[in-house]
Amino acid sequence: MQGYRERYPQVELELNSNEGIIDLLERRTDVAIRIGRLKDSTLHSRLVGNSRVRVLASPQYLAARGRPARVADLGKHTLLGFTQPEALNVWPLTGADGEPLRIEPDVWSSSGETLRQLALAGVGIVCLSDFMTAQDRAHGSLVQVLPRQTQDARQPIHAVYYRNTAISARIVSFVDYLVEAVRATEFGGRAPRRGA
Helix, strand or coil, X not given: CHHHHHHCCCCCCCCCCCCCCCCCCCCCCCCEEEECCCCCCCCEEEEEEEEEEEEEECHHHHXXXXXXXXXXXXXXXXXXXXXXXXXXXXXXXXXXXCCEEECCCCEEECCHHHXXXXXXXXXXXXXXXXXXHHHHHHHCCCEECCHHHCCCCEEEEEEEECCCCCCCHHHHHHHHHHHXXXXXXXXXXXXXXXXX
């Protein structure tokens, strides 16, 4: 958010983290970021980008527990997963039945950030989006597990807000900034050329 603050110093930001779906009017919130498929809603949405999901673990965890060589090896490991929605516990790997692998977590959380911190602490193996873990992977604090068996699965990221007759300039500026930031992450730290 530092880049946004530098570009728009006159806009006051208040950031709230909530893993559930909130009522924007009740919470007096201009914009919410939603990951995954959107349900039908009266809200207006803009696709900010797509983020690849990968199966990850810390080098310390893998040194202690061993690196899985096959998808079936995950059964011998501590798997970190989401309490909801259940779709987030479908990993981009193929199970023994030929279907996408639905895991049964050993440790559950409603928060992606909590799962990330648990993985960084060496608690287990997790499946998270690149936008959450790009820096961790770049620094080597999380490494991809089973990369050859991993399918190219991506989660859509939407900005949602109420559509009024005149959308405020602060909402437009913030959503435009998010689009730039996510695309820069998708394209390895550089924004794509126009028309790309």
